[in-house]
Amino acid sequence: MHNKDNVTERVLRISGVNARRCMKCGKCSASCPSYDEMEYHPHQFVYMVESGDVEPLLNSRSIYKCLTCFACVDRCPRGVEPVKLVEAIRLEVIREQGANHLRADDVPAKIDEDVPQQLLVSAFRKYAK
Amino acid sequence: MKVSYFPGCTLKTTAKELDAYTRASAKALGVTLEEIENWQCCGGVFTTANDEIATKLSSIRALTEANAKEQPLVSVCSACHNVIKQTNRAMQTDADFAFRVNNYMRMQSDTYTEYHGEARVMHFLELLRDEIGFDKVAAAVKNSLKGKKIAAYYGCLLLRPGKTMQMDDVENPRIIEDLIRALGAEPVIYASRNECCGGYVALDSPDSAAKQSRKVLDGAISAGADLIVTACPLCRYNLIKNGKSDIPVVYFTELLAEALGVKETEDAQ
Numbered sequence: 278m279h280n281k282d283n284v285t286e287r288v289l290r291i292s293g294v295n296a297r298r299c300m301k302c303g304k305c306s307a308s309c310p311s312y313d314e315m316e317y318h319p320h321q322f323v324y325m326v327e328s329g330d331v332e333p334l335l336n337s338r339s340i341y342k343c344l345t346c347f348a349c350v351d352r353c354p355r356g357v358e359p360v361k362l363v364e365a366i367r368l369e370v371i372r373e374q375g376a377n378h379l380r381a382d383d384v385p386a387k388i389d390e391d392v393p394q395q396l397l398v399s400a401f402r403k404y405a406k
Numbered sequence: 407m408k409v410s411y412f413p414g415c416t417l418k419t420t421a422k423e424l425d426a427y428t429r430a431s432a433k434a435l436g437v438t439l440e441e442i443e444n445w446q447c448c449g450g451v452f453t454t455a456n457d458e459i460a461t462k463l464s465s466i467r468a469l470t471e472a473n474a475k476e477q478p479l480v481s482v483c484s485a486c487h488n489v490i491k492q493t494n495r496a497m498q499t500d501a502d503f504a505f506r507v508n509n510y511m512r513m514q515s516d517t518y519t520e521y522h523g524e525a526r527v528m529h530f531l532e533l534l535r536d537e538i539g540f541d542k543v544a545a546a547v548k549n550s551l552k553g554k555k556i557a558a559y560y561g562c563l564l565l566r567p568g569k570t571m572q573m574d575d576v577e578n579p580r581i582i583e584d585l586i587r588a589l590g591a592e593p594v595i596y597a598s599r600n601e602c603c604g605g606y607v608a609l610d611s612p613d614s615a616a617k618q619s620r621k622v623l624d625g626a627i628s629a630g631a632d633l634i635v636t637a638c639p640l641c642r643y644n645l646i647k648n649g650k651s652d653i654p655v656v657y658f659t660e661l662l663a664e665a666l667g668v669k670e671t672e673d674a675q
Contacts (some may be wrong), residue, residue: 290457291455291456291457292454292455292456293456310601310602310604310618311607311614313617314611314614341607341610341611342607342611342614344562344602344604344605344606344607344618345451345452345454345562345605346562346566346601346602346605347562347566347567348562348566348601348602350566350567351566351567351568351576351577358454360454361454361455364453364454364455365454365455368453368455378610379609379610384609387609388609389647391420391643391646391647392420392643393416393419393420393421393639393640393642393643394415394416394419394420394447395414395415395416395450395483395485395638395639395640396450396606396608396609396640396643397609398415398447398449398450399449399450399451399485399605399606399640400606400609400610402449402450402451402453402461403451403606404610
């Protein structure tokens, strides 16, 4: 079971994001290549964290759709860096014992012989602890 | 000129040609790449959480070794370069992070010198542009690539976050196009050249990654490219997997080695 105490504070602290800087222009979501794949979009991560409504984000597959491409970071006119909130919320989930999103046993079925090591190490960094 | 070189995991396995063409080209241009001793995998992606240090220590070890030798730290894989440069920036700007990293590193060695991001981190492209100069590269070309129409694919990791990477204009880059011109070929400009290929999501949601890669491929093809060049093994994998041989995708160093006349020697080995 996820430790829900102070989750918003923890997310803000480990991301270093000041969500109150957001002026709600939506440019982060407009720039996001994974927009269509997400239930909650980058601008929603920002305002939901700001208003302390983190629970739905912890339970959404949207946290695994982020590509960490930093488009939302470079295109935000207010320097909010939404990707850091997505990452912090994903870490809140996968840092819990047994909550890894990717297991080593699942890998052989997902890969072909050309898969670069870079893909495996990156996926494990993002999806497992 | 001597520089420290961090090849990275993929350059020792599925992207051996990226490493070989980089070394051959550097040699032809008078640069010695001194491989970091006992380097460790960078982890592929930078963790933006500021409470994590373990995932950033391999970068710190490479950075401090290069710094002790007073050499810039050069890598050619976009991911290695991105992780190392973001880690270095965190050492410069986040005093609490640097304090914890330095404490940890001191435990491992009595001779460890406190580090605050002093090393210069360069991508091989920046070495070509800023240290050697594209004019010198052009002068060293033996087999001009004249007549080839080449699409530069930057992806995300080379350029972003721009404040940290500081390689080029994040929305309108030109470093790879300038190299293509130096090699005698014609660069092809298209809108998706700095969009993500789908990255590591290829493992979890292959369809989502395929959509991203198709946007890149279709952009380059409709702009009239014969060939796409990249610096990133994961970009190349995603583009080839989803390109179904519509267009070849090669590392930029392969073209460089070809133009410098050192490709065939490498291929024979």
